[in-house]
Amino acid sequence: MADFAGKRGLVLGVANKRSIAWAIAKRLADGGAQLAFTYQGERIEAGVRELCGTVDSPLVTVCDVRSDDDIERVVAEAGEIFGGELDLLVHSVAFAAAEDLEGRFTDTPRDRFWMALDVSAYSLVAAARAAEPLMEAAGGGSILTMTYLGGERAVPHYNVMGVAKAALDSSVQYLAWDLGAKNIRVNAVSAGPVRTLAARSIAGFPTMEAIVEERAPLRRHISADDVGAAAAYLLSDDARNVTGTTLYVDSGYHAMGM
Numbered sequence: 001m002a003d004f005a006g007k008r009g010l011v012l013g014v015a016n017k018r019s020i021a022w023a024i025a026k027r028l029a030d031g032g033a034q035l036a037f038t039y040q041g042e043r044i045e046a047g048v049r050e051l052c053g054t055v056d057s058p059l060v061t062v063c064d065v066r067s068d069d070d071i072e073r074v075v076a077e078a079g080e081i082f083g084g085e086l087d088l089l090v091h092s093v094a095f096a097a098a099e100d101l102e103g104r105f106t107d108t109p110r111d112r113f114w115m116a117l118d119v120s121a122y123s124l125v126a127a128a129r130a131a132e133p134l135m136e137a138a139g140g141g142s143i144l145t146m147t148y149l150g151g152e153r154a155v156p157h158y159n160v161m162g163v164a165k166a167a168l169d170s171s172v173q174y175l176a177w178d179l180g181a182k183n184i185r186v187n188a189v190s191a192g193p194v195r196t197l198a199a200r201s202i203a204g205f206p207t208m209e210a211i212v213e214e215r216a217p218l219r220r221h222i223s224a225d226d227v228g229a230a231a232a233y234l235l236s237d238d239a240r241n242v243t244g245t246t247l248y249v250d251s252g253y254h255a256m257g258m
């Protein structure tokens with residue numbers, strides 16, 4: 001298991017124990033990392049605080065990623081706790097209106113199109129920019145986000161979230177170029193379907209699962225812990241020369257033509 005002793009991280013996107021962000025956080029904490037967390041709002045605060053208590057988190061704070069002020073405050077709070085330095089940033093956040101994950105992509109209204117891209121893609125750019133000085137002070141850092149194949153190919157029902165993932169995937173590459181000069185790496189894990197809160201709002205989710213079982217080379221589902229293991233690799237020093245890339249944890253589904 002990767003060694004994260006002495007590493008300090010900030011994790012965005014834990015909603016509950018099923019969240020992919022939580023599977024990643026557990027793995028990092030098991031390896032010895034100290035982790036600060038953000039949660040989206042009051043509705044999930046108590047549950048997130050309880051979970052984060054189990055890994056002795058020194059900071060659990062609210063953050064709506066649509067707000068640059070929130071993102072900057074949160075990173076500053078993490079900087080105070082961690083002596084002005086940060087090694088790891090986990091971005092595991094996405095949102096699209098449920099009605100836009102049901103019907104036709106063609107019918108996505110302008111305001112909800114931008115909302116999906118704001119929350120699901122721009123937030124990585126804003127968080128990376130805020131974290132940059134702390135990671136530079138640490139001598140480098142590693143940033144990880146979560147993506148899905150629906151950003152590269154049309155996946156029925158994924159709709160505007162696919163367009164947001166395409167923007168996210170491209171942002172990973174541009175951020176990798178900009179921040180690489182400061183030894184800051186930026187990567188993504190592309191996960192197959194995992195039953196989480198966010199997944200429940202995708203109308204065709206059970207169909208996506210059934211198709212993976214039938215057509216993925218390994219013919220089985222992945223778990224959030226599988227994503228945690230891949231994320232831990234990309235975040236660790238073992239991946240010191242890996243940046244701007246996407247690691248697929250999807251039982252091989254992405255390799256298939258039909």
Ligand SMILES: NC(=O)c1ccc[n+]([C@@H]2O[C@H](COP(=O)([O-])OP(=O)(O)OC[C@H]3O[C@@H](n4cnc5c(N)ncnc54)[C@H](O)[C@@H]3O)[C@@H](O)[C@H]2O)c1
Binds near residue numbers: 014020092147196
């Ligand atoms: N579950 C899957 O099948 C799957 C597959 C591939 C990629 N992903 C991606 O993994 C990431 C995590 O999703 P998950 O499946 O763990 O679901 P989840 O619901 O547990 O996590 C999504 C998180 O986004 C947060 N969020 C949404 N809007 C926000 C806002 N305005 N400000 C701050 N936080 C906000 C939610 O609070 C939640 O913590 C997402 O990027 C998702 O697209 C999920």
